[in-house]
Amino acid sequence: MLKIEHLTKSFGAKKAVDDLTLHIAPGEIYGFIGHNGAGKTTTLRSVAGIQQFDEGEIRINGRSIRTEPLECKREMAYIPDNPDLYEYMSGIKFLNFIADIFGVSPQERKDRIHDYAERFELTADLAQPIAAYSHGMKQKLAIISAWIHRPKLILMDEPFVGLDPKAAHLLKEMMREVCDQGGAIFFSTHVLEVAEKLCDKVAIIKQGQLIRSGTMEEVKGDDSLEEVFLELEEDSSEE
Amino acid sequence: MLKLLVKKQLMEVFRAYFYNSKKNTSRSKAGIIVMFGGFIIIMAGVLGGTFAFLAFNLCAPLVEAGIDWLYFAVMGLLGIFLGVFGSVFNTFSTLYLAKDNDFLLSMPIPVKDIMVSRLINVYLLSLMYSIVVLLPSVIVYWITVPVTPTVILGGIVLLILIPLFVTLLSCLLGWCVAKVSLRLKNKSLITVLLSLAFFAAYYFLYFKAQGLLSDVIANAAVYGENIKGAAYGIYLFGRIGTGDLVAILLFTVVILALTAAVWMLLQKTFLSISTATGAVKKTVYHEKTAQQKTPGRALLGREITHFLSNPNYMLNCGLGIILLPALGIFMLIKGRELVEALESVFSFGAGVTTILICVALCMVVSMNDMVVPSVSLEGKSIWLAQSLPVRPWQVLKSKLMMQLLLTGIPLLFALVCVFGMIPDGVPVRILAVVFCLVNLLLLSLFGLFLGLKFANVKWTNEITPIKQGMAVLIIIFGSWIYCAAIAGLYLWQGYKIGPAAYLGILIALDGLFCVGLYLWLRRQGCRKFAEL
Numbered sequence: 001m002l003k004i005e006h007l008t009k010s011f012g013a014k015k016a017v018d019d020l021t022l023h024i025a026p027g028e029i030y031g032f033i034g035h036n037g038a039g040k041t042t043t044l045r046s047v048a049g050i051q052q053f054d055e056g057e058i059r060i061n062g063r064s065i066r067t068e069p070l071e072c073k074r075e076m077a078y079i080p081d082n083p084d085l086y087e088y089m090s091g092i093k094f095l096n097f098i099a100d101i102f103g104v105s106p107q108e109r110k111d112r113i114h115d116y117a118e119r120f121e122l123t124a125d126l127a128q129p130i131a132a133y134s135h136g137m138k139q140k141l142a143i144i145s146a147w148i149h150r151p152k153l154i155l156m157d158e159p160f161v162g163l164d165p166k167a168a169h170l171l172k173e174m175m176r177e178v179c180d181q182g183g184a185i186f187f188s189t190h191v192l193e194v195a196e197k198l199c200d201k202v203a204i205i206k207q208g209q210l211i212r213s214g215t216m217e218e219v220k221g222d223d224s225l226e227e228v229f230l231e232l233e234e235d236s237s238e239e
Numbered sequence: 240m241l242k243l244l245v246k247k248q249l250m251e252v253f254r255a256y257f258y259n260s261k262k263n264t265s266r267s268k269a270g271i272i273v274m275f276g277g278f279i280i281i282m283a284g285v286l287g288g289t290f291a292f293l294a295f296n297l298c299a300p301l302v303e304a305g306i307d308w309l310y311f312a313v314m315g316l317l318g319i320f321l322g323v324f325g326s327v328f329n330t331f332s333t334l335y336l337a338k339d340n341d342f343l344l345s346m347p348i349p350v351k352d353i354m355v356s357r358l359i360n361v362y363l364l365s366l367m368y369s370i371v372v373l374l375p376s377v378i379v380y381w382i383t384v385p386v387t388p389t390v391i392l393g394g395i396v397l398l399i400l401i402p403l404f405v406t407l408l409s410c411l412l413g414w415c416v417a418k419v420s421l422r423l424k425n426k427s428l429i430t431v432l433l434s435l436a437f438f439a440a441y442y443f444l445y446f447k448a449q450g451l452l453s454d455v456i457a458n459a460a461v462y463g464e465n466i467k468g469a470a471y472g473i474y475l476f477g478r479i480g481t482g483d484l485v486a487i488l489l490f491t492v493v494i495l496a497l498t499a500a501v502w503m504l505l506q507k508t509f510l511s512i513s514t515a516t517g518a519v520k521k522t523v524y525h526e527k528t529a530q531q532k533t534p535g536r537a538l539l540g541r542e543i544t545h546f547l548s549n550p551n552y553m554l555n556c557g558l559g560i561i562l563l564p565a566l567g568i569f570m571l572i573k574g575r576e577l578v579e580a581l582e583s584v585f586s587f588g589a590g591v592t593t594i595l596i597c598v599a600l601c602m603v604v605s606m607n608d609m610v611v612p613s614v615s616l617e618g619k620s621i622w623l624a625q626s627l628p629v630r631p632w633q634v635l636k637s638k639l640m641m642q643l644l645l646t647g648i649p650l651l652f653a654l655v656c657v658f659g660m661i662p663d664g665v666p667v668r669i670l671a672v673v674f675c676l677v678n679l680l681l682l683s684l685f686g687l688f689l690g691l692k693f694a695n696v697k698w699t700n701e702i703t704p705i706k707q708g709m710a711v712l713i714i715i716f717g718s719w720i721y722c723a724a725i726a727g728l729y730l731w732q733g734y735k736i737g738p739a740a741y742l743g744i745l746i747a748l749d750g751l752f753c754v755g756l757y758l759w760l761r762r763q764g765c766r767k768f769a770e771l
Contacts, residue, residue, distance in 0.1 A: 050625040101627050101628065107528065127525075
């Protein structure tokens with residue numbers, strides 16, 4: 001589904017991502033863990049086709065994001081860490097805009113908006129301007145907009161921030177549904193307990209370099225993910 | 240603390256002068272000097288030059304007639320008008336709508352420091368607009384009369400206190416807008432309507448002032464006596480610049496008292512207004528099947544929605560939408576008389592009236608520059624346009640289409656109204672129409688080019704890209720200079736080749752520039768947008 005090969009991106013003299021290689025297969029929920037500034041957002045933005053990168057290759061279902069960006073983008077959705085949406089639109093206008101861009105038919109979008117908005121308890125607020133939404137409501141709207149065209153790959157940067165417990169639980173269910181239907185999820189998080197329970201695979205990144213990746217069992221063994229993460233952080237600091 | 244906040248405000252306003260968004264680096268000292276030099280040339284050279292010319296014409300006759308106070312009264316009021324016109328619309332958003340209000344209020348910063356830093360921003364903007372009238376006026380007066388210490392003091396008081404007075408007026412108007420908008424549902428529309436009423440009044444006074452000024456020079460003594468008798472305040476106001484110590488003292492005391500009153504009013508209400516969410520009734524959502532649009536139409540709809548949602552955007556970048564039809568209707572009513580008058584004045588060369596009509600239309604067209612800030616207005620939500628499956632050119636094209644549609648339709652209406660008034664044959668009339676349309680295309684492409692070149696998506700207040708960016712400054716003054724050059728060249732030499740050939744050459748030149756700009760936008764422009 002997603003192949004990241006030797007991804008490298010520098011900002012001036014600083015390497016934000018350094019020779020990163022990751023493969024994500026259909027049906028996998030892949031967690032991406034690292035300290036602040038480790039390179040998670042840069043990686044996700046590169047995969048989403050927002051950030052131009054210096055070296056390496058990113059392929060989505062065999063297509064390169066560099067040479068076939070539109071085809072790649074049609075198959076995925078991206079939710080950033082801060083849901084800065086079009087505040088001058090109402091929630092429903094925004095969802096219709098996204099559906100238009102992805103060519104979702106009127107009936108399908110109506111059904112999906114109805115379904116997701118009901119699940120996230122956002123229906124009553126859909127006619128309100130996004131400017132009047134709270135952070136959590138914006139996050140819910142961003143999630144609905146990401147799901148509206150049924151993408152095969154969903155990229156999310158800290159998706160649980162701002163969500164109430166009920167919405168967070170619902171999002172976890174929806175993530176699993178996507179993977180059960182053959183899709184894949186690649187998301188970053190600082191909440192290691194969530195990653196441990198939810199992810200099939202996990203990658204730990206530090207200062208732009210991948211320091212460990214694999215299935216949850218391979219990465220953590222008998223320890224908790226938190227213990228492994230802190231241990232790896234200390235080890236690489238000593239080196 | 241205050242110094243830091245003021246520095247932050249100024250850094251935001253003049254960000255493009257210090258930071259090169261193309262290279263993602265700070266500008267060199269030389270680069271900063273060049274940027275500020277260009278800004279000063281536009282403000283002091285173009286605007287200041289115009290008012291210096293007016294001051295030279297007005298000062299000597301009024302000083303000779305012994306009513307130099309009337310000179311300062313006229314120029315001072317002009318300064319106030321220009322200052323209020325320039326700063327009133329952004330005072331409300333600067334004070335109450337700044338995106339970092341919540342952030343700053345959450346920190347251990349005294350509220351009064353936040354207010355003062357915002358007010359200094361408004362003051363500097365008022366100063367920038369009013370000083371282009373006041374400084375030439377004062378200098379011309381000092382050249383014309385023997386300079387004494389009290390005359391110098393009067394000039395300095397005017398230069399400092401008139402912008403302060405403008406700031407106070409802007410704050411009061413901004414406060415009224417804030418109070419009203421908290422209770423309104425269709426805020427954008429009502430704000431626009433109220434502002435347009437203000438514009439109409441402003442232009443009415445402005446055009447009346449042209450005739451009045453000529454009349455004042457011709458009948459200075461009579462006007463002087465009448466104003467002195469009926470409006471003693473204006474007489475005293477005018478006396479400040481002449482060095483009348485009583486007038487200086489009175490004016491200073493009045494302004495300081497007003498400042499204190501406005502400060503108290505703002506201090507009492509700032510927190511509640513800037514943190515209010517409004518008590519507007521919630522819009523009920525009714526589920527319905529939406530009509531499917533193509534990505535191109537959806538992007539165009541997004542641009543128009545953004546434009547219509549923001550009164551500042553509409554007022555600063557879309558006045559031509561109303562003024563073009565107004566000009567057309569005016570020409571239908573008064574066009575014949577105007578054309579006859581122009582024909583008799585410019586009887587030396589054929590086609591002058593046609594060129595002047597084209598120039599007038601192009602000048603009004605240039606009041607629509609919504610495409611210029613549209614790139615920067617993407618702001619923090621630019622990730623959406625970059626992550627959705629649309630090419631950068633599709634996004635840029637939608638911005639271009641918004642400008643072409645919102646200006647093209649009113650322009651076509653105006654052209655239909657004007658077509659019959661053009662005192663030349665049908666071929667020249669058709670060329671005039673083509674020229675106006677090509678000029679609109681050029682303005683739109685150039686606007687988008689500037690919007691990309693000076694793109695700044697890291698603003699905290701929408702007014703920054705709408706009003707204070709370098710791109711907006713260049714498009715406004717650039718199009719005025721371009722229009723003036725077209726008229727000036729024709730009056731100087733162009734009339735010798737006639738309107739048809741002149742318009743033909745202009746169309747060809749504009750067309751060439753359009754092709755160049757289009758190619759740049761398709762290649763470098765798209766790349767630049769993708770990298771923002």
